Amino acid sequence: MLLERLAQYLKERAGDSSFHVVRQAGPAQEVTLQEAQPELRSATVVEGEGMSVHPVGWASATRFTHFLDGIERTHVPYYHDMIPVLYAFTGAVVRKRGGDRRMSTAEALSAENLYFPFAYVEPSGLAGAGIPARNVVDEDKGNSDPPDAHPVKLLELARRAVSNYRAELERDLAERWTARAGPEDWLLWDGSISGRVGTSTHPRVIGVVKSHQTQYFSGEDQWKVLGLAPGERSSVFQPRVRDWTPVYSWYLRLHPNDGRDVYFGLVRVEAAASDETVAVAEEISRWLLGERSPLSLPDGRWDRLIYPIRDCEQYLRSIAPSRVRIESALAGV
């Protein structure tokens, strides 16, 4: 509906030279933005004496029952006074795996919004037309200064705001899940579980991080991490984070990387920062190894993307507006 309202809104301003409409959509942006820059952070090993390699044994029957992931899909429909206005669909879903091993939706959240700096574009007109808008500058964090009026920079800010909003949706869903989860329920979350106390301290919420933009070890310890063989995990460690609730983490190699990149098949697992996590790291690792079948091919991230998470993405893609729909909605403008 947002796209239709926006089309109408733009039609009504057809003669206004301050609006520059972009009718043809570029390639849809739908995945989570990578962290801006690779960075180094420190961490403390909380299992044993220093970083070491732990064979976890054979893959075992997994006990994960729920899976959480989110996506975003963006498009710039117009510029207002050369300030980019970004349309975004954001969605997150918890998919449940039933006793029949088939996936179904437990709960989903989605939203369509326009993103732009309120300092440059007055949102009231859009609000009057029933079009929700979000400021790309997070004023809650005290950023009251207007950003530079550089369209590319503003677009980057908008995309980061979209990504943050998508992460918020995921955290909302995770929080709801923890409130309702039964004693046998386990949630596997695509990404970091830190952020909210309720979820990051829950004993049965596990995160799987596929990207390795942040490196927590160096030297020999890093060599051990990158040299993990399939079915081996690193010692449990606690990443040093400034803003987020502390969590425990460990690396796990899901697939052999002989002849491939050092990160091939390598994931970082996150769980609540507790002794219990250290005790179950072995078992959870075996569950994750059990999740290797079925494979997520033909997805390019198949070495680290477990199938139920791909299933979450597939679900969200199916409800997100397609590029054709976006284009057709704006075609008459």
Added chain:
Amino acid sequence: MSKEEPVQVGKVIATEAKPNTAYSFNFWTPMDSPVGIGTLVHVAADGRHIYGVVVEGFGFTDLASALHDFIAAEGNPGAEPATLRPEVRCYGAAVLRVEPEEPLQPVPVGPVYLADDLAVSRALRMDSFQAVSGIPVGLYQNGEFLSPVYLDADFLLGPEAAHLNITGVSGLATKTSAVEFILSSIFAHFKGDVAAVCFNVKGPDLLFLDFPAEVPSDHTLTVRYSENAVPPLSDRDREMYDILRVPLEPFRNVVYYAPYKPDRVNLNTLRTHPDLIAGIRPLSWGLKEIMKFTEVVLNRDDVDAKADALIQYIWDRIIDKESEIDGKRLTVRNFSDLREWFDSVLKHMEVSGKSEWQTHHYATIRKIQNRLLNLVTRYRGLISPDETTCDLPWGDFKDGTVYVIDVANLDSQAQDLVFTRVVSQLREHLEKKALGVEHVVVVVDELNKYAPSDGPDTYLKQTLLDISERGRYLGLVLFSAQQFRSQVHKRIVGNSATCIYGRMDMDELATPGYQVLTAATKEKLATLSKGQLMLRHPHFSQPIFVKFPRPNVLRGPDGIKMFPPAEDLPLDEAVFLHLSRLDGALTRNLVRDAVASADGDQNEIVRAMNLTLQRKPDDPAAFFRKCIRTKAKVAQLPSDRPPLTTIAHPDPDDPFAY
């Protein structure tokens, strides 16, 4: 029979790879949906109603390559993945009807429902004729529910269109059963009068149409049915009869005809059990009946222009007319008379030294004499040398009656003659509105054999072509069946407005005539079970799969087990059997005495028997005896002739004396 609320079973989808058109659409269903190939569905969207039939099915998961599954399972097909991939069932449907019809647009995305009774009726356009001229042909199965499917009598029996053709492999009884059931339904529902003429071309297929498939426990035949393990109808069959409103009974009026065997007293049929033989009427034709069909029975090479002229001359000037040769007056009424006529003509030519007679050359006359007179020998049993004939009741056909002509034991030429003459007579009588009924259904099996797509252009093929192209105006309707439709003359199957397909052979389905069917429909056709068939009818824009109940008639093989054919009867016994049909009080001794009076002249006995059967006198025994005596001229002996005496005193030395 349908649910009160339509059940949504799927949702229309349209992709770039598989777009919807005005004539086809795609939809998906849950895994446990009852939708399958042949299912009728109904789409209601955007104020439009689209009815379609499922013609293709696809099932797939998100697995892009078999290799991905192999790798994930590490080569172990028994490995259980942690998560099952989502599996979807997608179907392609062909549009049957769109309401409103204009503008004709691609099918919109919308909910898909199973078709209920009303939707089935609308989808197949049956709502326009069902109440007026609907002939129930079977049931469309919608999950657990059955919806009746009707044919339009105006398109089945004429005049809009006509004819029905059935194709299917042998051995599943679909072809014969379908014809039997449809005939029952026609008799029950057709508002005009109609009879059927069925040619039994193989075994005992159509010889027990007057017996039910099962009998009640207090019936006189109960033990016989039980001893021969005749399978009863199922409850499902009974339910189908009930829904289709077709009486659950065998054919009420069946008349059987069979030619004689060469002995001309025993009938050439398998229905010769003593309990049943009385119900069979002989089929026997004389010279006048077959002269018009000499093209059928004579070798083509023999009937050149000169021969044809002579035959025509005989037909026009000789038969049933008085002619004179050398002062001798002759009237040719049968083959015996014809023999005498030929002898007289040839003798006259030989004596007078003339090479021509009435412009016909001696050699031509000799040749035609040989060919025509030889017919009595070649078709002995079917063609009678005398003028006594037993024929179908031309002009007195009865509504709702099946006339079965058993030609199974005749050779192909004799079969050709029977087909051709019967059909020609039907056509002639229908043209004159003088048959007794307005419509006749002619049932012919093994059309591959009688009207092949290749092979010689026979008189019979021409007759069948003529029916299929012009019969609908006359009320002459062809119900034909064959194993391989592709091997039947195209104009015959092409003129069949209604086509039925039972289980088909894959080789047959690979022929060009089936290109319009989807691969899935062909697969389904190749695996149809008994009682299932695919139907094409002018009102149905796509083929429809229906079920029909087992006909409530005794199947041929069961009938033969219950009523095994009798051995050929001796002459006097056979004569008694035939004559006793005219008079139940007739005694064997009366007949034997009469037969004995013919001094062993079998031809004379047969002639007398046929004459008696034809005339149907009040006292058959007396008439029969009189016929024999008359022929033998016993009654004409002069009264003053000295009686034959024996020599009172023979010479004792004469060895030959007695």
